Amino acid sequence: METTYILMAIIGLVTYMAWQRPDVHKKLILNPYQTIHHKQYYRLITSGFVHNNSTHLFLNLLTLYFFGLAIEQIFKAYFGEAGLLLYITLFVTAIVVANIPTTFKQKDNPNYNSLGASGGVSALVLTFIIFDPLRDLCLYAIICLPGYALGGLFIVYSIVMGKRNLDNVNHDAHLYGALYGLIFTLALRPSTFASFIEAIF
Numbered sequence: 001m002e003t004t005y006i007l008m009a010i011i012g013l014v015t016y017m018a019w020q021r022p023d024v025h026k027k028l029i030l031n032p033y034q035t036i037h038h039k040q041y042y043r044l045i046t047s048g049f050v051h052n053n054s055t056h057l058f059l060n061l062l063t064l065y066f067f068g069l070a071i072e073q074i075f076k077a078y079f080g081e082a083g084l085l086l087y088i089t090l091f092v093t094a095i096v097v098a099n100i101p102t103t104f105k106q107k108d109n110p111n112y113n114s115l116g117a118s119g120g121v122s123a124l125v126l127t128f129i130i131f132d133p134l135r136d137l138c139l140y141a142i143i144c145l146p147g148y149a150l151g152g153l154f155i156v157y158s159i160v161m162g163k164r165n166l167d168n169v170n171h172d173a174h175l176y177g178a179l180y181g182l183i184f185t186l187a188l189r190p191s192t193f194a195s196f197i198e199a200i201f
Contacts, residue, residue, distance in 0.1 A: 003084055004068035008061050011117055014049040015057050025050060029115040030099050032106040048095030048117045060117045067124040074131055078189060090184050094123030098177035102170055119173040123181030126151055130185045130192050133199050148200050154178065
């Protein structure tokens with residue numbers, strides 16, 4: 001069985017169980033105040049395995065399905081037996097890294113909460129784009145653009161929306177997860193940058 005399916009199952013199961021136990025759900029989400037002042041650092045990871053509602057869960061699992069499977073195969077092809085471990089490491093550490101800026105930004109706000117696998121998923125999307133920048137990617141099956149263009153728009157959108165702070169979405173987590181995926185991939189395989197530049201120009 002592909003590891004991506006296992007990750008999807010774990011995320012779905014943990015989310016469902018947390019929905020059944022609001023007290024558990026509250027302990028797993030990212031609350032920067034609790035994380036910093038009460039040293040509950042585990043929240044940096046557990047928050048990536050719980051979701052707010054069925055739509056939130058579905059969108060993250062759907063994206064993980066498409067891009068996770070692709071990155072899993074790419075990493076296996078390029079890095080052999082180590083590819084699987086690198087893939088899991090990328091996803092899990094991206095969740096943590098994506099949460100860190102928000103944690104420090106909101107550390108004195110006891111009412112701020114964040115949750116979802118978006119940071120890890122965003123890292124996978126940008127990693128895929130680095131390896132295959134010309135592949136058309138579609139946003140909600142409506143807007144289809146080459147990966148590098150959609151990736152660029154995603155980063156700009158995340159920066160703008162993060163500064164405006166007009167909704168309940170943690171756009172900073174999307175942004176830093178995506179950037180981490182970019183850095184992680186280029187650190188693993190620096191030659192990918194030259195391939196990316198050559199492809200788009």
